[in-house]
Amino acid sequence: MKARTTPRTSSTAVENATSRRLYSLDALRGFDMIWIMGAEDIFHGLAKATGSPFWLGLSDQFTHPAWNGFHVYDLIFPLFLFLSGVSTPYSVGRSLSQGESRRKLVLRVTKRGLILILLGIVYNNGLQLRPLSEIRFSSVLGRIGIAYMLANFIYLYAKERMLFVWFAGLLIGYWLILKFTAAPGFPAGDLSMQGNFASYIDRTILPGKLSLGIHDTVGFFNNIPAIATALSGIITGIFLQRDAVGGRKKTVIMGAAGIASLVIAMVWNYDFPINKNMWSSSFVMLTTGWSLLLLAAFYYIIDVKGYKKWAFFFKVIGMNSILIYISGKFINWNYTTKGFFQWLSDWIGSPYNAVVVAICMVLIKWLFLDLLYKKKIFLRV
Numbered sequence: 001m002k003a004r005t006t007p008r009t010s011s012t013a014v015e016n017a018t019s020r021r022l023y024s025l026d027a028l029r030g031f032d033m034i035w036i037m038g039a040e041d042i043f044h045g046l047a048k049a050t051g052s053p054f055w056l057g058l059s060d061q062f063t064h065p066a067w068n069g070f071h072v073y074d075l076i077f078p079l080f081l082f083l084s085g086v087s088t089p090y091s092v093g094r095s096l097s098q099g100e101s102r103r104k105l106v107l108r109v110t111k112r113g114l115i116l117i118l119l120g121i122v123y124n125n126g127l128q129l130r131p132l133s134e135i136r137f138s139s140v141l142g143r144i145g146i147a148y149m150l151a152n153f154i155y156l157y158a159k160e161r162m163l164f165v166w167f168a169g170l171l172i173g174y175w176l177i178l179k180f181t182a183a184p185g186f187p188a189g190d191l192s193m194q195g196n197f198a199s200y201i202d203r204t205i206l207p208g209k210l211s212l213g214i215h216d217t218v219g220f221f222n223n224i225p226a227i228a229t230a231l232s233g234i235i236t237g238i239f240l241q242r243d244a245v246g247g248r249k250k251t252v253i254m255g256a257a258g259i260a261s262l263v264i265a266m267v268w269n270y271d272f273p274i275n276k277n278m279w280s281s282s283f284v285m286l287t288t289g290w291s292l293l294l295l296a297a298f299y300y301i302i303d304v305k306g307y308k309k310w311a312f313f314f315k316v317i318g319m320n321s322i323l324i325y326i327s328g329k330f331i332n333w334n335y336t337t338k339g340f341f342q343w344l345s346d347w348i349g350s351p352y353n354a355v356v357v358a359i360c361m362v363l364i365k366w367l368f369l370d371l372l373y374k375k376k377i378f379l380r381v
Contacts, residue, residue: 084148085230085233154231341360
């Protein structure tokens with residue numbers, strides 16, 4: 001790959017474009033993470049308490065399908081990865097425009113990626129020593145680390161127009177591999193959990209255990225399309241930096257690109273089903289489409305129209321997203337919530353006390369993050 005050239009703008013314009021932090025980016029990341037914080041339990045509690053078809057249907061959307069299909073809950077992970085990509089031109093791109101060498105940036109990106117992989121292993125297994133066969137190496141944080149790292153390498157060394165080629169090539173290549181191969185004993189193109197080629201590769205080369213025995217929900221081979229998810233964010237971040245394009249027009253273009261992605265996903269779904277477990281190419285297009293639409297909405301309301309106050313609640317979460325994700329490993333949030341709000345749960349009584357407890361837990365976590373925000377304490381990996 002040839003080195004990516006800097007856009008033909010003045011150095012001042014480049015520095016200004018790359019130094020501006022999008023308020024909407026942090027807010028949307030916080031909106032994404034609030035469901036990981038426990039907000040989904042509010043809907044589960046309402047569904048259980050009421051038995052209403054509406055709440056039961058909404059509750060079901062905050063679960064993962066067993067294999068093929070898509071629920072709202074499936075968007076949380078790829079949206080986070082997409083937003084990590086969007087931030088790249090504002091972080092790595094800023095350093096590049098200020099004269100930092102690509103070699104140093106590669107080392108920085110590699111360090112961050114490896115730290116995320118290590119944190120993922122610790123998150124899965126804790127710090128205690130255990131036999132290799134009992135360790136799960138694949139993880140959500142590991143996927144973020146690998147996809148972020150490799151997508152950034154492409155960003156640093158490929159020309160901008162080649163980013164689209166890489167994006168399409170990764171998705172089409174992954175589709176063709178799974179279409180014309182399979183696990184031994186299965187027909188080519190078998191996309192069942194046991195028969196698909198990606199799961200077979202993971203069973204063959206990954207040490208330790210897989211989350212589902214014969215398949216890992218964040219396996220190694222399907223990091224290929226996950227890199228494309230991160231690249232879609234990087235492409236979007238580069239586009240958002242263009243001062244020549246107005247905010248309204250950027251919103252429209254992102255919205256149109258999002259709708260186009262959804263259409264492509266629906267068509268592709270007929271041959272390569274939407275499947276989070278395999279991170280299928282149609283899944284990437286679907287989640288990229290929804291990510292673009294959400295970012296377009298947040299960007300227009302917050303950064304174009306200037307309505308920011310309402311989004312502060314989400315920004316506080318978004319600024320410490322990795323910290324709140326791993327916090328459950330060192331903070332007993334159930335114990336903390338009961339310590340402050342057990343009286344309220346007892347007063348409300350069954351069946352709605354579960355809903356109240358879920359709301360209170362989200363509140364406790366937010367207050368914790370708000371304290372860190374005020375103290376300017378952020379976990380930077």
